Amino acid sequence: MANLVIDNVKKRYGTTEVLKGINIAIEAGEFLILVGPSGCGKSTLMNSIAGLEDVSEGRILIADNDVTYTSPKDRDIAMVFQSYALYPNMTVAQNISFGLEMRKVAKEEREVEVQRVAELLQINHLLNRKPAQLSGGQRQRVAMGRALARRPQLYLFDEPLSNLDAKLRVEMRTEIKKLHQKLGTTIVYVTHDQIEAMTLADRIAVMKDGEVQQLGTPQEIYDNPANLFVAGFMGSPAMNFIPAKVVSQDGAPMLELATNSTVSLPFPKPDALANHIGQTVLLGLRPEMITEPQPHKVGQNFVTTTDIKVEVTEPMGADTMIITRVNDAEINCRSNPAYPAAPGSVIEMMFDTSKAVVFDQATGQRLDK
Incomplete structure (x- = not known):
């Protein structure tokens, strides 16, 4: 060799x-x-x-x-x-x-x-x-x-x-x-x-x-x-890309989403967002980071629970893909197949942004390197 x-x-x-x-x-x-x-x-x-x-x-x-x-x-x-x-x-x-x-x-x-x-x-x-x-x-x-x-x-x-x-x-x-x-x-x-x-x-x-x-x-x-x-390109299903407005909350940059209600998500590298307050960036979040509520994650720093409206479900055996819309973007969520999620229903889901990334909408480049 x-x-x-x-x-x-x-x-x-x-x-x-x-x-x-x-x-x-x-x-x-x-x-x-x-x-x-x-x-x-x-x-x-x-x-x-x-x-x-x-x-x-x-x-x-x-x-x-x-x-x-x-x-x-x-x-x-x-x-x-x-x-x-x-x-x-x-x-x-x-x-x-x-x-x-x-x-x-x-x-x-x-x-x-x-x-x-x-x-x-x-x-x-x-x-x-x-x-x-x-x-x-x-x-x-x-x-x-x-x-x-x-x-x-x-x-x-x-x-x-x-x-x-x-x-x-x-x-x-x-x-x-x-x-x-x-x-x-x-x-x-x-x-x-x-x-x-x-x-x-x-x-x-x-x-x-x-x-x-x-x-x-x-x-x-x-x-x-x-x-x-x-x-x-890498990942199946692919990473979700959600247009999110950068807002200031208690002096810290947050990412604002419109699910079934308006919710602000914390970001692990807030300094990367400091110069983008009031602007819209692309939030990148893998499907496995949007799940049914998981008790062991409750209270963790980057975990937020909110309601979403189910559009489609795709049972895959070991898990179920739930498709919904957030900020007019179609996104995939990965849930336990036992979690009730009928199309058209409003259910509680947990967003974990501990591994989230953000991109510039115009250039596609990472903002949080």
Whole structure:
């Protein structure tokens, strides 16, 4: 395994700049996920690391060696693709060992490596089958096995689970995480699925329009998003954004909401609001911070109870999403399924602003950094 440095990498197609100066340093053994909407540049960046795309400016270093202009075959990397890219006329064992054969590895060594990888991925019983005889999940395991057999310095995964159904995607996600924990390999993984990013990564790079909006651990990005885009992209359901007027109450800035009545919420960083009295900001609050009244939270500094009118409920088994409107914004609240919340009824809900964030309405930037 090796470290990876992406140093001010830019990519242009004519006058269009697709990557706008990407800077990311990845430690050896780290699992980094590039996440963002379609067209944000994450696949272009992945292809640049692999050597499949030439960069316009900047450097790429693997194991402290500058590989910016090195051909893909000399970068000592292995890729796992969305499309599996298996040879249909070869058996599973032959697919796994093909790369080793191309590198002139002795037959005995190839056979040992195939067995090692097959045991690791639990596909021993599939070694004599051909790809057409495999399910989607089995094909993805074979594609991973082919990459693992090479023992490269760096693994690149390009949306490897996007062709699988929802249940299989969850299972394969777990398998990839187990594999990383067992082998400690360096992985760069591209996805547009923020749940994959949250569950798999050591660190996440959230991308938009060819730029890294934020780089951090999943929890850092979830709790402290750098801007409105990151806050809205990461999390399912997404963070609520509520236009709230900043008012002064007993000399302290508060956030005024119109629920079924008018209520003022305290904010954990009042200094960030001091210069915005009388202005409207966007209050960012995760759905799990708006719940049915919870006795253990009563009396806490940033907890306020108020009435809301239920518009829609969405039972999800372990909890129920309650949709309501606050300050003309539709918001999601997460409640216990046993809590009575019929559509059209007015119920009591608890707002916990201890982890709330605020954004500038015009720029989308955080005001409370």
